[in-house]
Amino acid sequence: xxxxxxxxxxxxxxxxxxxxxxxxxxxxxxxxxxxxxxxxxxxxxxxxxxxxxxxxxxxxxxxxxxxxxxxxxxxxxxxxxxxxxxxxxxxxxxxxxxxxxxxxxxxxxxxxxxxxxxxxxxxxxxxxxxxxxxxxxxxxxxxxxxxxxxxxxxxxxxxxxxxxxxxxxxxxxxxxxxxxxxxxxxxxxxxxxxxxxxxxxxxx
Amino acid sequence: xxxxxxxxxxxxxxxxxxxxxxxxxxxxxxxxxxxxxxxxxxxxxxxxxxxxxxxxxxxxxxxxxxxxxxxxxxxxxxxxxxxxxxxxxxxxxxxxxxxxxxxxxxxxxxxxxxxxxxxxxxxxxxxxxxxxxxxxxxxxxxxxxxxxxxxxxxxxxxxxxxxxxxxxxxxxxxxxxxxxxxxxxxxxxxxxxxxxxxxxxxx
Numbered sequence: 001x002x003x004x005x006x007x008x009x010x011x012x013x014x015x016x017x018x019x020x021x022x023x024x025x026x027x028x029x030x031x032x033x034x035x036x037x038x039x040x041x042x043x044x045x046x047x048x049x050x051x052x053x054x055x056x057x058x059x060x061x062x063x064x065x066x067x068x069x070x071x072x073x074x075x076x077x078x079x080x081x082x083x084x085x086x087x088x089x090x091x092x093x094x095x096x097x098x099x100x101x102x103x104x105x106x107x108x109x110x111x112x113x114x115x116x117x118x119x120x121x122x123x124x125x126x127x128x129x130x131x132x133x134x135x136x137x138x139x140x141x142x143x144x145x146x147x148x149x150x151x152x153x154x155x156x157x158x159x160x161x162x163x164x165x166x167x168x169x170x171x172x173x174x175x176x177x178x179x180x181x182x183x184x185x186x187x188x189x190x191x192x193x194x195x196x197x198x199x200x201x202x203x204x
Numbered sequence: 205x206x207x208x209x210x211x212x213x214x215x216x217x218x219x220x221x222x223x224x225x226x227x228x229x230x231x232x233x234x235x236x237x238x239x240x241x242x243x244x245x246x247x248x249x250x251x252x253x254x255x256x257x258x259x260x261x262x263x264x265x266x267x268x269x270x271x272x273x274x275x276x277x278x279x280x281x282x283x284x285x286x287x288x289x290x291x292x293x294x295x296x297x298x299x300x301x302x303x304x305x306x307x308x309x310x311x312x313x314x315x316x317x318x319x320x321x322x323x324x325x326x327x328x329x330x331x332x333x334x335x336x337x338x339x340x341x342x343x344x345x346x347x348x349x350x351x352x353x354x355x356x357x358x359x360x361x362x363x364x365x366x367x368x369x370x371x372x373x374x375x376x377x378x379x380x381x382x383x384x385x386x387x388x389x390x391x392x393x394x395x396x397x398x399x400x401x402x403x404x405x406x407x
């Protein structure tokens with residue numbers, strides 16, 4: 001089994017009309033065994049920027065701590081929050097630092113940049129950025145997620161419709177992957193508010 | 205094979221570990237205590253490579269004590285768990301990582317009881333019930349079936365005994381003896397032993 005599939009994960013971010021949504025599954029496993037069904041993969045960097053880390057959980061936790069540290073330092077020095085594009089470059093740089101002994105993670109970054117324009121991006125485990133206009137996926141259920149999102153995505157969806165679409169895409173995809181699932185976490189972010197919901201799917 | 209498991213109740217946390225020290229096919233000790241009392245209100249149940257287990261848990265214990273000496277207040281369970289994870293994560297990418305799985309149970313005055321699952325590659329997660337080793341396949345299933353939040357100590361010990369019975373009857377190399385330790389507002393202490401083979405009196 002690949003080291004990326006040791007813990008199991010599913011992450012997806014999708015763009016809507018002046019909003020974005022980012023969702024993950026909730027399973028933490030050790031190969032075939034499920035350890036917990038309430039694992040948080042997505043964390044808030046600031047009110048308009050979220051990062052989800054899929055892949056090996058220990059590296060996701062280490063990377064998360066390093067990124068929070070760097071962002072807090074940035075906030076102290078610059079007296080403002082980091083823009084999503086800048087943060088994506090930071091993530092890419094941190095990952096490439098370990099080019100020959102990498103973190104086994106695939107991050108998904110989603111934020112609202114200037115003029116409330118949604119920004120989503122994913123990188124591979126050594127920091128190659130992939131910007132997309134519609135959706136980005138990561139994790140063991142990645143292939144299923146690509147299919148589900150491609151089928152369900154429409155441009156310029158309002159927050160409510162985006163929530164429905166992304167939830168259905170996530171739940172459908174994790175049902176085809178034994179290493180991810182046990183429900184979902186979804187954050188819908190608009191310029192004015194952040195809504196967090198827990199999804200109940202097939203609990204297996 | 206080593207079995208370590210634990211669960212959290214309404215105002216206590218219990219951890220259980222087997223007590224066999226094994227070298228290949230030989231059981232050279234059957235009353236090895238694998239649950240270390242980290243400080244007055246914390247327990248660390250560790251399983252894995254024997255040398256690493258003792259060295260690593262002692263290292264954590266001494267550093268937790270050092271913090272208390274320097275700062276005058278003890279670490280919270282969450283802080284101690286995160287420190288442990290940090291040490292495991294740092295060693296992970298160095299010459300020889302620690303091969304130790306840890307279940308850390310603790311009681312904090314404002315927070316209550318908590319249990320942290322930390323595996324050997326430094327994955328940290330706060331859990332209600334956790335288990336390591338081959339015994340985990342049986343213990344997690346038994347706990348999923350019978351555990352509910354707000355169990356009394358007696359109910360929890362009953363569940364622990366069910367888990368031990370399951371390990372003894374279904375695991376091919378089942379360890380004969382177990383030690384049960386509990387941590388609550390009165391502190392961390394040994395609760396009971398469950399012995400089916402009395403350790404040698406001369407050992």
